[in-house]
Amino acid sequence: xxxxxxxxxxxxxxxxxxxxxxxxxxxxxxxxxxxxxxxxxxxxxxxxxxxxxxxxxxxxxxxxxxxxxxxxxxxxxxxxxxxxxxxxxxxxxxxxxxxxxxxxxxxxxxxxxxxxxxxxxxxxxxxxxxxxxxxxxxxxxxxxxxxxxxxxxxxxxxxxxxxxxxxxxxxxxxxxxxxxxxxxxxxxxxxxxxxxxxxxxxxxxxxxxxxxxxxxxxxxxxxxxxxxxxxxxxxxxxxxxxxxxxxxxxxxxxxxxxxxxxxxxxxxxxxxxxxxxxxxxxxxxxxxx
Amino acid sequence: xxxxxxxxxxxxxxxxxxxxxxxxxxxxxxxxxxxxxxxxxxxxxxxxxxxxxxxxxxxxxxxxxxxxxxxxxxxxxxxxxxxxxxxxxxxxxxxxxxxxxxxxxxxxxxxxxxxxxxxxxxxxxxxxxxxxxxxxxxxxxxxxxxxxxxxxxxxxxxxxxxxxxxxxxxxxxxxxxxxxxxxxxxxxxxxxxxxxxxxxxxxxxxxxxxxxxxxxxxxxxxxxxxxxxxxxxxxxxxxxxxxxxxxxxxxxxxxxxxxxxxxxxxxxxxxxxxxxxxxxxxxxxxxxx
Numbered sequence: 136x137x138x139x140x141x142x143x144x145x146x147x148x149x150x151x152x153x154x155x156x157x158x159x160x161x162x163x164x165x166x167x168x169x170x171x172x173x174x175x176x177x178x179x180x181x182x183x184x185x186x187x188x189x190x191x192x193x194x195x196x197x198x199x200x201x202x203x204x205x206x207x208x209x210x211x212x213x214x215x216x217x218x219x220x221x222x223x224x225x226x227x228x229x230x231x232x233x234x235x236x237x238x239x240x241x242x243x244x245x246x247x248x249x250x251x252x253x254x255x256x257x258x259x260x261x262x263x264x265x266x267x268x269x270x271x272x273x274x275x276x277x278x279x280x281x282x283x284x285x286x287x288x289x290x291x292x293x294x295x296x297x298x299x300x301x302x303x304x305x306x307x308x309x310x311x312x313x314x315x316x317x318x319x320x321x322x323x324x325x326x327x328x329x330x331x332x333x334x335x336x337x338x339x340x341x342x343x344x345x346x347x348x349x350x351x352x353x354x355x356x357x358x359x360x361x362x363x364x365x366x367x368x369x370x371x372x373x374x375x376x377x378x379x380x381x382x383x384x385x386x387x388x389x390x391x392x393x394x395x396x397x398x399x400x401x402x403x404x405x406x407x408x409x410x411x412x413x414x415x416x417x418x419x420x421x422x423x424x
Numbered sequence: 425x426x427x428x429x430x431x432x433x434x435x436x437x438x439x440x441x442x443x444x445x446x447x448x449x450x451x452x453x454x455x456x457x458x459x460x461x462x463x464x465x466x467x468x469x470x471x472x473x474x475x476x477x478x479x480x481x482x483x484x485x486x487x488x489x490x491x492x493x494x495x496x497x498x499x500x501x502x503x504x505x506x507x508x509x510x511x512x513x514x515x516x517x518x519x520x521x522x523x524x525x526x527x528x529x530x531x532x533x534x535x536x537x538x539x540x541x542x543x544x545x546x547x548x549x550x551x552x553x554x555x556x557x558x559x560x561x562x563x564x565x566x567x568x569x570x571x572x573x574x575x576x577x578x579x580x581x582x583x584x585x586x587x588x589x590x591x592x593x594x595x596x597x598x599x600x601x602x603x604x605x606x607x608x609x610x611x612x613x614x615x616x617x618x619x620x621x622x623x624x625x626x627x628x629x630x631x632x633x634x635x636x637x638x639x640x641x642x643x644x645x646x647x648x649x650x651x652x653x654x655x656x657x658x659x660x661x662x663x664x665x666x667x668x669x670x671x672x673x674x675x676x677x678x679x680x681x682x683x684x685x686x687x688x689x690x691x692x693x694x695x696x697x698x699x700x701x702x703x704x705x706x707x708x709x710x711x712x713x
C-alpha cells in the first residue's frame with residue numbers, strides 16, 4: 136500500500152520520539168524535524184508507509200549518530216514478554232483450538248509497537264497484553280492455515296517488533312506440534328535496528344533461535360520490501376509452503392505483491408492499514424491474501 | 425510563547441481535519457498537506473503557535489474556498505451548550521463560592537476545542553463537560569480576581585471557542601452580580617472564522633450580546649495577537665481594569681506580552697502550553713500574569 140496523508144502526522148511524531156530516545160538536544164531535534172518535513176514533501180514517492188518510515192528513522196540515526204535509539208526499550212519489552220511467557224504458554228495448552236490461540240497470542244504480541252504507541256516506557260505492557268488477549272479476530276483464516284499446514288515442509292515467518300518475537304516462539308512451537316519437527320521454520324528479522332523492530336540480536340534474546348532458523352531479510356526498513364530484500368531470503372520466501380507476515384510494516388510492504396499467497400497476522404493500529412484491510416481500527420486480523 | 429516542535433504534528437492533523445470538514449477531495453487534501461509542510465518548514469518564524477495555526481487554517485480556507493469549515497460544528501456545540509446551560513446555571517447558584525464556580529464552568533467550556541480534540545462530532549460533549557466539572561484548578565488566582573473586581577469599572581474577556589461562549593455568559597453574569605450592573609463587560613471575538621473559534625455570529629447565537637458588548641479583536645488567528653489586533657480593541661484591552669483571556673490560543677499569543685496584567689483561564693490541553701505554564705497536561709488553570 137502507498138503512504139497516505141495520515142502518515143505525515145505519524146512520521147513527524149515518530150521522528151521526534153526517536154530523536155528524544157536517541158538523546159538528541161533541542162538543536163538536533165529541530166534539524167531532524169525540518170529534515171523530516173523535507174522527506175515528507177516527497178512522501179508519495181515512497182512505495183509504502185514502511186519505506187517512508189524507514190527513511191525517517193534512517194535520518195534520525197544519521198543525524199544523531201545513535202544507531203539504535205530503541206535498544207533499551209527493546210531489551211525491556213523482551214524482558215516483560217519473557218516474564219509473562221510461561222503463563223501465556225500454559226493458557227494455550229488448555230485451549231480446544233491451540234492453533235487459533237497461538238495465532239492470537241502472536242497477534243497480541245504485535246501491540247508492542249513503538250512506531251504506533253510511541254514511548255512504550257509509559258505503558259503498562261503486561262496489563263495491555265492480558266486485556267488484548269480477551270479480544271477475538273475480526274477476520275480469521277485459521278481453517279485455511281490448518282489445511283495448508285498439513286504436509287507443509289517449510290514455513291517463513293516475517294517478524295515485526297522486538298518483544299512480539301517471544302510470543303512468535305509460541306506460534307512456532309504450535310506449528311511444530313501440529314506438523315511435526317520435520318517442518319523447517321525460518322524467521323526473518325530486520326538487517327539493522329529500525330524503530331523497535333526485531334533484529335537478529337533481539338530474536339536471539341527472545342529465544343527464537345532455539346525454535347527457528349533466524350535470518351536477516353536484508354531490509355533496514357520497518358517492513359519487508361521484496362525489491363530491497365536479500366536474494367537468499369527472497370528465495371526462501373518465494374519457495375516456502377507457508378508465509379506468515381507479522382504486523383503493519385510488513386503488510387504495508389507486501390500487501391500489493393501478487394507474487395505469492397501470504398498470511399497476514401496483525402492488529403490494525405492506524406486508519407490507513409485498517410482501511411486497506413477493510414476492518415476497524417484496533418481489529419485483530421489473520422487473513423490470507 | 426514560540427511555536428514548539430510538537431506544534432508540527434498538531435498542525436498537520438489540524439490541516440487535514442479542516443480540509444475534510446471543508447469537503448476537500450483527495451487531490452485538494454494532498455495539496456493542502458504539502459502546502460502545510462512548506463508552512464511548517466518556517467514554523468520558527470511565527471511568533472506563537474496561534475499564528476502558525478492561523479496560517480494553516482487560512483491556507484485551508486484559501487485552497488478549499490470554504491470560508492468556515494467548522495460552521496456546522498460550531499452551531500451544534502453552541503446548541504449542546506445552551507441545552508445544558510440551565511442546569512449548570514442552577515448548579516452555580518447553590519455554590520458557596522459562586523465566582524470560583526463560574527470560573528470553573530467557563531474553563532470547562534474551554535474543552536470545546538476542535539483544534540485540540542479534532543472532530544468534535546465524534547465526542548459526547550455533554551458527558552465530557554459534566555465529568556470535567558468535577559475537577560479542580562491546578563492554579564487558581566480567584567482571590568486575586570475577587571480583590572481586583574471590587575470597584576472595577578471595565579472587564580475585557582478575550583473569547584476562545586464557540587460553545588464555550590455560552591458558559592462565558594455565566595461568568596459575565598457572576599461578575600455583574602458581584603460588581604453591579606455599572607461594570608462594562610467587553611467580549612472579544614475573532615474577526616473571521618478560524619477553526620471553531622467564536623466570531624460575532626457565534627457570540628450572538630450564544631446569547632452573549634445580551635450580557636456584554638461583543639466586539640471583534642480584529643485578529644483572524646485562533647488567538648489574540650496584539651500587534652495585529654484592531655487599535656480600538658487594543659485600546660480597550662490596555663485600559664480595562666481586568667482582562668480575562670480564555671483558552672490556549674489567546675495564551676499563546678499573549679503570554680510573552682508584558683504590557684499589562686492578564687488573567688488566563690484555560691485547560692492546558694497540549695504539552696507545550698502545559699510546560700509553559702508549569703502545570704500538567706489536562707490541568708485547569710486560572711492564573712494572573
